[in-house]
Amino acid sequence: MPELPEVETVVRTLRPRVVGRRIQAVRAMSRFVAPQPLDGVVGRTILTVERAAKHILLVLDAGFLCIHLGMTGTLRAGAEPGPYTRAVFQLDQGVLIYDDPRQFGRIEYALEIPPRVRRLGPDAHQIPFEEFWKKLAARRGRIKPLLLDQRFLGGLGNIYTDEALFRARIHPLAVAGRLGRRRALRLHTAIVEVLGEAIELGGSSISDYVDAEGRAGTFQIRHRVYGRTGEPCVVCRTPVRRILVAQRGTHYCPRCQRP
DNA sequence: ATCTATTCCTGGCTGC
DNA sequence: TGCAGCCAGGAATAGA
Incomplete structure (x- = not known):
């Protein structure tokens, strides 16, 4: 996607x-x-x-x-x-x-x-941390639906949201405004890094995606939780869990990403 | 503000 | 083999 x-x-x-x-x-x-x-x-x-x-x-x-x-x-x-x-x-x-x-x-x-x-929010790959932190702190909802909300932040979809939350060790149902500065900084860093790495590899090709030259991306082989339900977490070997959050398949490590 | 459910669409999968 | 049923999901939308 x-x-x-x-x-x-x-x-x-x-x-x-x-x-x-x-x-x-x-x-x-x-x-x-x-x-x-x-x-x-x-x-x-x-x-x-x-x-x-x-x-x-x-x-x-x-x-x-x-x-x-x-x-x-x-x-x-x-x-x-x-x-x-x-x-x-x-x-x-x-x-x-x-x-x-x-x-x-x-x-x-x-x-x-x-x-x-x-109507789009600031670009997920460009937003400075202080702006991200300010916007985040004002919100009472869960973090994953918020990251998917294009008016809040533009560019994240289901794959990179799950991947960024895993890297930041944040549970997808964590309340956005209660993350605290430390975890918000981890999340901001994770978002910028995962998007940057994916761009370097030409994106993720799960099924149909190719670029304007018809070439597939290769970032899918770097996915750590997305599409890895039941497989061992790359950090702690706990099986990756899949739950439904805002009607979206959500992949996370129940041990690395504590509620 | 925030949440849930629904809608659009069809290839690909599961189960019988 | 064939087929029905369901799922995937970005974003808009309605309604609570």
Whole structure:
């Protein structure tokens, strides 16, 4: 599932392939992925490609093409259309293919940056500790749902939330505002480190994820708790436990991450 | 503010 | 082998 490191990798691999290119035609095959017409992008030039949390923002000479990969979305330059192709962008040089089997992704064209992007909290990989600590201390809810809340912090999803909490030795149900400065600092460090390491390895490829060149990431082999239910904790050999938190599968070590 | 449940979608899995 | 049923989950949404 594309989270911050995967989206960052897509943006980095996409950039050299599309910046300066002119969009000559667009074909949207899914009303679910593209609920509004995308015709406005035709004739526009791609100025830059930016990441806003998990959103990909193609800044055009007029307006913005905003793409969210959802769970199974891929955006590939110079690829061939397949059975799950939901949108095709014909460029003056090359083509951009959006594939998405489960259609949880969204493509939107607007003259202004869409509200869903404006509402995003600070970037999980960029937020300074003092700001993180201040925001955290004001919250009474559980830490995991809070980290998943894109208005609180942008970019974390289920995988990296579980991995960061494990590294920081914090229970997913711990109350955010009661973590204390020491544990908050551990958590902030863990978030920044796990995201940085994942970006270095091109993200995690669990099922569908590939970058704009079609290459899979390799960070999944470094996962310590996510998808390791029942396997021994890499630190203490206690079996990794899976519980449900806010309707999400949550993986943690019951010994390293005490309540 | 915070929580729960629901909705979108379909490949892949389980169990019979 | 075939098929029904369920699960995975990001984010919006409704309702408590």
